[in-house]
Amino acid sequence: MAKMTMVQALNLALRQRMEADDSVIVLGEDVGRDGGVFRVTDGLIDQFGENRSVDTPLAESAIVGMGIGMAVFGLRPVCEMQFSGFSYQAFHQIESHAARLRRRSRGRFTVPMVVRAPYGGGVRALEHHSESREAFYAHIPGLKMVIPSGPRNARALLVSAIEDPDPVIFFEPKAVYRAFREEVPEAEERLPLSRSQLVREGRHVTLVAYGAMVRPTLEAADQLQAHSGIEAEVIDLLTISPIDDELFTASVKKTGHAVVVHEAPKSFGPGAEIIARMMEKSFYYLEAPIIRVTGYDTMFPLFAREQWYLPNARRIARAVQETLKH
């Protein structure tokens, strides 16, 4: 086992899938010679050639649209959007075609395609490079929307996403890309999509987070334990849609309290869906209103102010204390 950053782990996932299956093709802007602006596709062009690590012209709509054609033909395209903020140029291809072709052809055609995109704030980036707009994609029936939180699960989820018979939008938290390393086994690992994970056990409150927010959530849980003896249970969603509501509703039945964390804007965000399901499935066990710790319904600020926009451990811990007052 080697200690890897998320970038290296994603690279490993792509490399091994490409070795195992010559229908796996990576395409996008600067993914070949440059190895991707974050180096996720580093070295793939040397190992697999420019027909499998394809530097395309600058056009997201054509990248995803072409991916759809390739997928229909039987290939397994892995499209890269350089930043999730530039995936909107491909939005109509995703919504109008990728998500629908299976049903529109009564199952004759499918789109086993992955669209990868770095998302999220916290890296002192330029405008349009920090947003978390996973809700756009999570809202589309027919798509899967996956967000890993660390190197090891990123690798395992990407392998599963590539093998999945349906289109998967795969958002990568760029704040985590090089933030820490984890042991990642050489042998291919898979994690099932639509399955969340319990990452910390606790009795008093359920915290649900995903992506870059998992770390500050765990940090908050540690602080709460150390300073107030509060035992928080933390669930890492991993797949946003189709959502796994079994684990968190079971957890809420145990704790009676919940806080949901995401950096996406508050209104109509994934938190709203999570909480609605808690209400539907564990209402009688709830002892207090559920709190959302999220980005605001404002534009993501330029980076001098991003620390105030993004949820952090303190904000999360305060929300937990507030919900436990009840």
Next chain:
Amino acid sequence: MPKSELELPYRIEVLSVLDETGHLDQALEPELTPEMLPRLHRTMLLGRRFDERMLSLQRQGRIGTFPPIKGQEASQLGAVAALEANDWMVPCFREMVAQLWRGARLENFLLYYAGFDEAVAIGAEQHDLPVSIPVASQLPHAVGLAWSIKYRNQPQVAMTFFGDGATSEGDFHEALNFASVFQLPVVFVCQNNQWAISIPRHRQTHSRTLAQKALAYDMPGIQVDGNDLLAVFRAAREAVERARGGGGPTLIECVTYRMSVHTTADDPSRYRTDAEVEEWVKRDPLERFQRYCIDKGVLDQTRIEQLEQEIAAEIQEAVGRAEAKMKQEPDPMDLFEHMYDQLPRTLVEQREAFTRQLAAEREEARHG
């Protein structure tokens, strides 16, 4: 019907006035007033020196990521110099020197790239849109401005900037088509700097030129030596005059070179050779124009040295002002500014919660 051919009388004009050896084609030399020449030269020099300074500030961690303009001064400045102040200018993100010409302030570039939202404020008298990072997305805006200019019968034009990479986006083609269908007063200025991050110009399009893309929309397309300010100015002035006179849109391809990194987050050694860069350094637009100004007698070595000092001081003062601002904690409440005409109740609530949170944090900080 037998097979026949449709002869389309298309050609692409290629324009160079002052070549890299210093040879001047006097027949093509545009008239630039004696006031204009030194002003253009000074702005070009300021742009070059400021770009260098920003790069060093970035390398020292004093500002964040930014896209240098080195090598593209002539193609930006030559184009924008053909505009009147109340014409519209619609930039992408690599037009620092064109924006300086239009009145942008040095410290606002520094503050913008240091992450301060205040820096995007635009003066009421300015007809300049903010930078646009999503590639090619600003082109339709220029078309909309031009449509309104025509609708209101104003003597204005709109000029928009974009790179070679942008010509691959749908927005580019849609904008050109609209501009042509409606015969609008808009000038499309393509900064063909040979690279879109790591993708070379020949991998961006199989076409021999970018200018020829105009032909599909039946609008004039011209390719100019983008490192020759005189050629760019000449082409731009002609396009602006045509647009103002009701003659419709033009596409100008400025053939230039990005001498520096794509942005400070980029490592060009992964995709291009130093030898290639060296070739283009020989065609430096600043040196070429400086030589021309000297030949014209509006500049000499003493004046250049004087200018260098003036500019260094001007930049130093701007850095001082910007850094003084950066040292102050930005006002957190600004998060909620300029979201809507009226802040909706949902956001008023969020702002109140935010205020309470800040107060709680201050309290915590005080008690350790």
